[in-house]
Amino acid sequence: MLDLSNWDESTNMKPAGMPNRAEVVALTAGLRQKLISSEEFADLLAAAADEELTPMQHANLRVAGYAHKNALAIPADLLKESKRVYSDCEVTWQQARPNNDWSSVLPKLEHAIGIAIQISQCLGETFDLDPYDALMNQYEPGIQQASVDGMFADIREFLVNAVPKVEAAQQAPTRMAGIFKADDQLALAEICMQELGFDFGRGRLDQSAHPFSCGNAFDARITTRLSQDDFSESLFAVFHETGHARYTQNQPSEWVLQFAGEPTGMAVHESQSLFMEMQVCRSDAFLEFVYPLVEEHLRPTDDTTGWSLDNFRRAVRFVNRGLIRVYADEMTYPFHILLRYALEKQLCKGELAVKDIPDAWNLHMRDMLGVDTRGNYQDGCMQDIHWFAGLFGYFPCYLLGAIFAAQLQEACIHKIGEQTERIRQGDFSAISTWLAENIHAQGSLMEGEQLIQSVTGSEMSARSYISHLKRRYVDA
Amino acid sequence: MLDLSNWDESTNMKPAGMPNRAEVVALTAGLRQKLISSEEFADLLAAAADEELTPMQHANLRVAGYAHKNALAIPADLLKESKRVYSDCEVTWQQARPNNDWSSVLPKLEHAIGIAIQISQCLGETFDLDPYDALMNQYEPGIQQASVDGMFADIREFLVNAVPKVEAAQQAPTRMAGIFKADDQLALAEICMQELGFDFGRGRLDQSAHPFSCGNAFDARITTRLSQDDFSESLFAVFHETGHARYTQNQPSEWVLQFAGEPTGMAVHESQSLFMEMQVCRSDAFLEFVYPLVEEHLRPTDDTTGWSLDNFRRAVRFVNRGLIRVYADEMTYPFHILLRYALEKQLCKGELAVKDIPDAWNLHMRDMLGVDTRGNYQDGCMQDIHWFAGLFGYFPCYLLGAIFAAQLQEACIHKIGEQTERIRQGDFSAISTWLAENIHAQGSLMEGEQLIQSVTGSEMSARSYISHLKRRYVDA
Numbered sequence: 001m002l003d004l005s006n007w008d009e010s011t012n013m014k015p016a017g018m019p020n021r022a023e024v025v026a027l028t029a030g031l032r033q034k035l036i037s038s039e040e041f042a043d044l045l046a047a048a049a050d051e052e053l054t055p056m057q058h059a060n061l062r063v064a065g066y067a068h069k070n071a072l073a074i075p076a077d078l079l080k081e082s083k084r085v086y087s088d089c090e091v092t093w094q095q096a097r098p099n100n101d102w103s104s105v106l107p108k109l110e111h112a113i114g115i116a117i118q119i120s121q122c123l124g125e126t127f128d129l130d131p132y133d134a135l136m137n138q139y140e141p142g143i144q145q146a147s148v149d150g151m152f153a154d155i156r157e158f159l160v161n162a163v164p165k166v167e168a169a170q171q172a173p174t175r176m177a178g179i180f181k182a183d184d185q186l187a188l189a190e191i192c193m194q195e196l197g198f199d200f201g202r203g204r205l206d207q208s209a210h211p212f213s214c215g216n217a218f219d220a221r222i223t224t225r226l227s228q229d230d231f232s233e234s235l236f237a238v239f240h241e242t243g244h245a246r247y248t249q250n251q252p253s254e255w256v257l258q259f260a261g262e263p264t265g266m267a268v269h270e271s272q273s274l275f276m277e278m279q280v281c282r283s284d285a286f287l288e289f290v291y292p293l294v295e296e297h298l299r300p301t302d303d304t305t306g307w308s309l310d311n312f313r314r315a316v317r318f319v320n321r322g323l324i325r326v327y328a329d330e331m332t333y334p335f336h337i338l339l340r341y342a343l344e345k346q347l348c349k350g351e352l353a354v355k356d357i358p359d360a361w362n363l364h365m366r367d368m369l370g371v372d373t374r375g376n377y378q379d380g381c382m383q384d385i386h387w388f389a390g391l392f393g394y395f396p397c398y399l400l401g402a403i404f405a406a407q408l409q410e411a412c413i414h415k416i417g418e419q420t421e422r423i424r425q426g427d428f429s430a431i432s433t434w435l436a437e438n439i440h441a442q443g444s445l446m447e448g449e450q451l452i453q454s455v456t457g458s459e460m461s462a463r464s465y466i467s468h469l470k471r472r473y474v475d476a
Numbered sequence: 477m478l479d480l481s482n483w484d485e486s487t488n489m490k491p492a493g494m495p496n497r498a499e500v501v502a503l504t505a506g507l508r509q510k511l512i513s514s515e516e517f518a519d520l521l522a523a524a525a526d527e528e529l530t531p532m533q534h535a536n537l538r539v540a541g542y543a544h545k546n547a548l549a550i551p552a553d554l555l556k557e558s559k560r561v562y563s564d565c566e567v568t569w570q571q572a573r574p575n576n577d578w579s580s581v582l583p584k585l586e587h588a589i590g591i592a593i594q595i596s597q598c599l600g601e602t603f604d605l606d607p608y609d610a611l612m613n614q615y616e617p618g619i620q621q622a623s624v625d626g627m628f629a630d631i632r633e634f635l636v637n638a639v640p641k642v643e644a645a646q647q648a649p650t651r652m653a654g655i656f657k658a659d660d661q662l663a664l665a666e667i668c669m670q671e672l673g674f675d676f677g678r679g680r681l682d683q684s685a686h687p688f689s690c691g692n693a694f695d696a697r698i699t700t701r702l703s704q705d706d707f708s709e710s711l712f713a714v715f716h717e718t719g720h721a722r723y724t725q726n727q728p729s730e731w732v733l734q735f736a737g738e739p740t741g742m743a744v745h746e747s748q749s750l751f752m753e754m755q756v757c758r759s760d761a762f763l764e765f766v767y768p769l770v771e772e773h774l775r776p777t778d779d780t781t782g783w784s785l786d787n788f789r790r791a792v793r794f795v796n797r798g799l800i801r802v803y804a805d806e807m808t809y810p811f812h813i814l815l816r817y818a819l820e821k822q823l824c825k826g827e828l829a830v831k832d833i834p835d836a837w838n839l840h841m842r843d844m845l846g847v848d849t850r851g852n853y854q855d856g857c858m859q860d861i862h863w864f865a866g867l868f869g870y871f872p873c874y875l876l877g878a879i880f881a882a883q884l885q886e887a888c889i890h891k892i893g894e895q896t897e898r899i900r901q902g903d904f905s906a907i908s909t910w911l912a913e914n915i916h917a918q919g920s921l922m923e924g925e926q927l928i929q930s931v932t933g934s935e936m937s938a939r940s941y942i943s944h945l946k947r948r949y950v951d952a
Contacts, residue, residue: 001477001504004484016678017695020732027733028477031507202492219493256496257503 002028003214007221010208026083033079037071056252059445060260066141067259073126074119082115086390093388102358102377109388110354113347116392120348132348135393140265140400142447145345148396151403151462152341155334158466160368163331166319166473173314176306180231180298182207188231188297189224189238192290196242196276197432198222199249211237213244213273216256220248231298232316233327236277243276244269246432250440265448266394270401271408272439278330278402279409279468280431285423287313319473321369323379331473332369337399339364340384344392357381404452406465408439411456478504479690483697486684502559509555513547532728535921536736542617543735549602550595558591562866569864578834578853585864586830589823592868596824608824611869616741616876618923621821624872627879627938628817631810634942636844639807642795642949649790652782656707656774658683664707664773665700665714668766672718672752673908674698675725687713689720689749692732696724707774708792709803712753719752720745722908726916740920740927742870746877747884747928748915754806754878755885755944756907761899763789795949797845799855807949808845813875815840816860820868833857880928882941884915887932 005025013021035041045068048061074082089108096105120131127134133144190205203215208223211234215221222241224234247263255261263269280286291309299307306315319329325336343360346352352360358374361381365373373380386394413419416430423431438455445451449460481501489497511517521544524537550558565584572581596607603610609620666681679691684699687710691697698717700710723739731737739745756762767785775783782791795805801812819836822828828836834850837857841849849856862870889895892906899907914931921927925936 001481001500004481005477008480008484012680013695014677014679020692020694023733024477031511035507201490203490204488216496218496219489257499 002032003216007206007214007223010210010212011206011223022087033071036067041068056255056260056443056445059443060255060258063141063259063262063444069126070123070138073122075122078115078118078122082119082390085111085115086388090385090389093382093385097378097382100376100378100382102382105382105388106355109357112388112390113354113392116390117348117350120392132345132393135344135348136396137393139394139397140267140448142449143265143267143396143400147449147460148341148400151460152334152338152396152399154462155399155403155466156338156368158469159331159334162469162474163319163321166331167321170317170319171314173311173318174306176232176312176315177303178231178298178300179228180226181228182226184297185226185231185234188293189235191293191297192235192238193222193242193245195426196239196246196280196428198242198245202249203245205238211241213241213248215245215248217249217251217253217261218256220245231294232312235294236281236316239281240273240277243273246276246435247272247440250436252441252443255443260444262444264442264444264446264451266397267400267404268439268448268451270397271404271452272401272435274402274405275408275435279405280423280428282316282330282472283420283423284313285420287316288424289426317473321371323365323371323373323376324383331469334399334402335368337395338368340386340395341399344395348392400448403460403462403465404448406468407452407456407458407461408435409468410464411458478508479692483682483690483699486686486688487682487699498563509547512543517544532731532736532919532921535919536731536734539617539735539738539920545602546599546614549598551598554591554594554598558595558866561587561591562864566861566865569858569861573854573858576852576854576858578858581858581864582831585833588864588866589830589868592866593824593826596868608821608869611820611824612872613869615870615873616743616924618925619741619743619872619876623925623936624817624876627936628814628872628875630938631875631879631942632814632844634945635807635810638946638950639795639797642807643797646793646795647790649787649794650782652708652787652791653779654707654774654776655704656702657704658702660773661702661707661710664769665711667769667773668711668714669698669718669721671902672715672722672756672904674718674721678725679721681714687717689717689724691721691724693725693727693729693737694732696721707770708788711770712757712792715757716749716753719749722752722911723748723916726912728917728919731919736920738920740918740922741873741924743873743876743880744915744924744927746873747880748877748911750877750881751884751911755881756899756904758792758806758948759896759899760789761896763792764900765902793949797847799841799847799849799852800859807945810875810878811844813871814844816862816871817875820871824868876924879936879938879941880924882944883928883932883934883937884911885944886940887934 002025005021005028009018009021041064045061045065048057051057053061085108089105089112092105092108096102116135117131120135123129123134123138124131127137129137130145136143136145136148186205186207190200193205194200198220202218203220203222206221206223207226209225211222211224213220213222222238222245224237224241226234247269251263252261281290288309291312294312295307317329319331321332322328325333325340328336339361342364343352343357346360347354347357358377358381362373365371365380382388386392412431412434416434419431422428439451442451446454452460478501481497481504485494485497517540521537521541524533527533529537561584565581565588568581568584572578592611593607596611599605599610599614600607603613605613606621612619612621612624662681662683666676669681670676674696678694679696679698682697682699683702685701687698687700689696689698698714698721700713700717702710723745727739728737757766764785767788770788771783793805795807797808798804801809801816804812815837818840819828819833822836823830823833834853834857838849841847841856858864862868888907888910892910895907898904915927918927922930928936
């Protein structure tokens with residue numbers, strides 16, 4: 001219900017409905033919290049632990065137990081306070097960002113981060129974890145800085161050297177001419193989704209301000225944002241969300257209302273969207289497959305400037321240092337996460353004051369991307385909603401997803417053979433089946449790291465991801 | 477949330493999502509039932525009763541108290557069983573109706589009506605009411621056969637004489653030529669809704685298989701069903717649902733999540749849709765106002781057969797005895813309700829066996845409308861979902877709504893003067909304000925009968941309604 005409510009808010013509801021809706025959502029979330037933290041729930045968990053359990057039942061108990069402990073970890077007063085403070089901070093941010101107004105949001109953010117640190121300490125105590133690890137575990141259970149730090153350092157080392165080389169060698173794309181009608185873009189998107197295995201009998205595509213995916217195995221929905229001047233941002237968002245949606249549509253349907261019937265974590269979820277978007281849809285073979293479809297739906301008859309497969313490939317592969325994470329290309333995107341991860345850890349440990357975020361942001365951006373963000377808060381530390389809405393420990397999932405996707409791609413090829421020719425023909429069946437069986441249908445049977453290890457036969461590592469970037473961008 | 481879920485099922489969700497959605501809805505409804513019937517809830521009610529209360533707080537306590545007693549009246553096992561049996565019966569009906577297959581749904585309906593009778597007895601005992609009165613009270617609190625019987629008998633007596641006279645005097649309309657595009661019909665509908673005071677900043681219009689309205693003061697939504705061959709059925713459905721939606725949009729917003737902030741009953745709700753559809757939108761003045769708009773949006777350029785204001789008026793006023801309630805005209809519609817009301821009472825008292833419904837149906841249809849329904853179950857006793865879904869005691873609300881609407885219309889004219897000229901100019905402001913203040917903004921401050929009495933200064937009576945029909949159809 002909360003998932004549906006969120007979808008409705010982003011696609012159909014008029015803004016005037018929001019305050020009342022927010023209250024209903026808070027009441028509903030409060031009821032859920034009360035149920036999950038109840039003694040009755042604890043008794044059910046204890047009774048189930050004494051039973052003979054199948055592996056999936058065992059997983060169900062594991063995830064339910066985590067949810068129960070998590071609900072009890074945070075004192076009711078602190079939880080209530082956090083919702084108020086986060087909501088207040090988010091609203092202030094919404095208004096302050098367009099005005100580049102850091103000073104008005106600063107006190108609210110200080111309050112919000114103070115609360116987040118308190119919560120991280122409660123969670124750390126309950127789960128006997130470092131506080132920041134405990135925050136990350138809310139989104140990807142089991143993940144720890146001990147393993148993330150090394151992988152992220154490897155990626156940084158590679159990129160700092162590789163990006164300038166790629167930039168020097170690449171040729172800039174020309175804008176593909178045209179004014180692209182919403183209906184044409186949506187028709188193309190739906191055809192692509194179908195080709196990629198999205199089941200429209202159990203899902204929908206709609207428009208919203210920011211692309212997202214939601215739902216369950218019986219009803220998976222994605223959205224995209226359309227621009228009449230640029231079709232490719234929207235199209236690749238559709239590919240990305242289709243990866244999420246296929247994960248959702250292939251969840252074990254007999255477990256749909258149970259804890260274990262949910263995707264195991266947000267890094268694994270992101271691995272599925274990035275597998276689709278980056279591993280499959282930005283590959284040479286896929287671009288060759290999809291380009292004629294794009295031409296058929298969107299190429300103007302008068303001005304065809306920029307309309308060639310080569311230029312299309314250059315456009316969707318162009319490496320371009322920018323300030324904004326969500327607009328970043330595949331090569332520079334990781335820098336944006338490395339920056340946020342570093343700052344979150346420092347904030348959480350009290351090694352960075354909230355007021356010093358802009359300076360720290362600028363230093364990282366200068367060191368990694370060589371861009372200057374001084375004074376530009378709205379495209380700097382005010383660009384993402386996450387911190388202002390109380391989301392701490394989420395950012396690493398984006399890059400972990402890219403790492404997992406590359407590991408899975410290697411394992412997939414190893415298992416079912418090179419798929420380049422099939423992708424070129426528009427046949428994604430072998431890949432789809434392999435992912436559905438090995439990842440999607442597993443639900444929360446295993447935690448993410450264990451799942452990746454079990455499917456790939458290798459430890460979690462950035463090696464495959466770095467090889468992938470090297471192959472696509474450096475050796476190309 | 478349940479309201480939103482229902483809207484989503486009818487407008488957006490693919491059928492494959494239904495089984496899982498139904499389970500989520502059942503779980504949510506169960507949680508609500510548990511909360512409302514809890515001792516904690518009872519204690520809160522008792523504590524509030526000792527306070528100094530404003531009239532609205534007092535009403536809130538009244539409605540909450542009714543909900544609490546209602547939730548306790550039905551044993552949990554019986555309630556659970558009823559949901560299973562009603563759902564099973566409804567599914568069987570869905571499949572059996574297109575095949576005119578009465579015999580396969582009969583045992584399920586016997587089971588469903590048996591359960592409904594048990595529930596009516598539980599409710600009757602709890603509220604110290606006749607069981608059928610207790611059923612009606614679930615939809616329109618306070619209403620009783622003692623007053624309904626007399627009004628319905630008056631209506632029957634009038635109509636049995638009047639309908640043949642009207643039929644003899646009227647002229648049949650010609651079909652208005654055209655194939656009407658969905659976009660054109662929706663554009664016209666939205667303009668009309670705006671004219672009638674629907675606030676699109678707090679609501680939406682969508683399409684669904686059956687028109688309905690839902691939502692709250694901050695987010696009111698209506699739907700319509702479009703046909704490319706006939707625009708007027710859809711357009712008048714939009715007028716009808718706009719009446720509901722204006723009631724919803726004008727509820728007291730500071731009470732939005734409270735019991736007293738809800739419309740007071742379904743008969744009053746129906747009075748608002750019928751005030752709009754019948755009193756306002758089928759009036760001569762409104763038809764004169766709206767006809768140019770209809771022409772502008774829908775009149776074909778080639779064949780304009782039937783396109784005149786006179787013919788349009790004839791079409792939306794034509795009295796035509798038919799088998800189907802939802803397609804009935806204003807004059808014959810009441811017969812359909814009188815029939816169902818009579819049968820429900822007999823079924824509830826055990827004076828009619830379920831297997832004898834088709835014969836009883838045919839007798840009533842023959843006596844009142846002179847039509848033969850023998851052997852035609854799908855357009856006879858199988859036409860409405862209500863009984864098959866366990867809805868007993870609801871039907872009278874439709875006709876009570878028409879009665880209330882006519883009483884309100886008289887009171888409104890008495891208070892603010894004749895509005896004919898203003899309606900002809902498209903100025904509905906005085907009527908809108910009067911209804912908003914006197915009915916909509918009252919929420920559940922009073923029960924329906926009391927509200928009508930307080931606003932009109934008269935007892936509930938069919939007199940105004942009969943005068944209205946006489947004026948429009950007999951004296952015309």
